[in-house]
Amino acid sequence: MEKCVLITGASSGIGREAAKVFAAKGWKVIASMRSPEKEEELTKTDNILVQKLDVEDPVSIEKTIQNGIAQFGHIDVLINNAGYGQMGIFEAMTPRQIARQFDVNVFGVMNTIRAILPHFRKRKDGLILNISSGAGKFTLPTLSMYAASKFALEGFSEALFFELSTLNIRVKIVEPGGTETNFSKVGSEEFAVDPAQTEYKPFLDAAGKMFQDLRDARLVSAADVAAVIFNAATDGTDTLRYVIGNDDFMRRINARQQMTDQDYVNSISQGFTRYLPA
Numbered sequence: 511m512e513k514c515v516l517i518t519g520a521s522s523g524i525g526r527e528a529a530k531v532f533a534a535k536g537w538k539v540i541a542s543m544r545s546p547e548k549e550e551e552l553t554k555t556d557n558i559l560v561q562k563l564d565v566e567d568p569v570s571i572e573k574t575i576q577n578g579i580a581q582f583g584h585i586d587v588l589i590n591n592a593g594y595g596q597m598g599i600f601e602a603m604t605p606r607q608i609a610r611q612f613d614v615n616v617f618g619v620m621n622t623i624r625a626i627l628p629h630f631r632k633r634k635d636g637l638i639l640n641i642s643s644g645a646g647k648f649t650l651p652t653l654s655m656y657a658a659s660k661f662a663l664e665g666f667s668e669a670l671f672f673e674l675s676t677l678n679i680r681v682k683i684v685e686p687g688g689t690e691t692n693f694s695k696v697g698s699e700e701f702a703v704d705p706a707q708t709e710y711k712p713f714l715d716a717a718g719k720m721f722q723d724l725r726d727a728r729l730v731s732a733a734d735v736a737a738v739i740f741n742a743a744t745d746g747t748d749t750l751r752y753v754i755g756n757d758d759f760m761r762r763i764n765a766r767q768q769m770t771d772q773d774y775v776n777s778i779s780q781g782f783t784r785y786l787p788a
Contacts, residue, residue: 514538514582515743516575518563518622519592521549524641524686527736528589533558535740540578540585565592565618571625579629587637587743588626590619595645595656598702599710607702608655615659616666623670627679636679639743640667644687644759648766648774651717651782652701671750682742687755687763690729716785728756 515532519525521543529541533555541552542563552558559581561574578585596603596611623638630636645653646660664683671681703714738754753763766774 511584512536512538512582513586514540514578514584515587515589516540516542516578516585516626517589517591518542518565518618520552520560521545524689524732524735524739525589525591526552527732528591528739529558531733531736531740532743538582540574540582542574563592565590565621566613568621568625571622575625575629584633585626585629586635587639588622589639589641589739589743590622591641592618593641593659594700595653596659596700596702597652597656598700599652599704599707599714600654600702601710602704602707603655603702607700611655611659612662615656616662619663620666627674630679631677634678637682637743638670638674638679639682639684639739641739642667642683642685644685644753644755644763646683646685648762648778650778651713651720668750675748680748681750682752683750684735684739684742684752684754685763686730686735686738687753687759688724688727688729689735689755690731712787715787716782719785720782724758727758730754730756 515537517525517529517532517539520529520541525541529539529552533539537557539558540561541558542561543549544562544564546560546562549560553560559578561577562570563574564570575585593615596607619640626636640663642663643656643660645657646664649657667681667683674681703710735754738752742749742752753760755763765777769777
């Protein structure tokens, strides 16, 4: 039987590349996005069904799932890729910015999972693959809200792993870091800062220099991450987490796992200090 995957946030970056990989491997693909009318490439592939889905709109989620089942007969895998990063100073963030970060990155994932679980339970089979981030394992300056949403996603996914395992429904997490996508561009456009809060300027200047160094490092491509996603969906194991990133990212991940909490926090603080004015 041919396999079918539903991908959220397939209009660009990792989601788009994942749609291409699965389609090239012969899968039926439901590539969902908020503005499908703008899509010109994926619509030209016979085994890709482009659908409108906004993770903040449960009605659109349910409609996409039903359309996908009607077109392909069933869905085997759900990839929760839709998300964005609210960066900036916490004090400068509006309540709406804070709420929306969780509405998309956390509650949106929960919305799609809740909608597809009846289908998976009926079939007694299914895989939920949540795209997290290195910011779900460690934090960096100006990422307070984004990291909070990804930490929440990690905890939710891990607990759900146990909850659904007895139903033959698997849960997996992919943690990309240092990826060549439009994430940084979107994050910069949404950056929260209040010019009147001048006390934060030295911190912001230092954070800007730090992130520029990170951007200058060799980054993995969205296609690289998509390959890891495909492997996670097809390797037949119960592995919970899959990590991919550049060398600096992997060092941070390893340090977070091997150092004590305080030693790790101290190391990040000391590293950041070099960007601050003398």
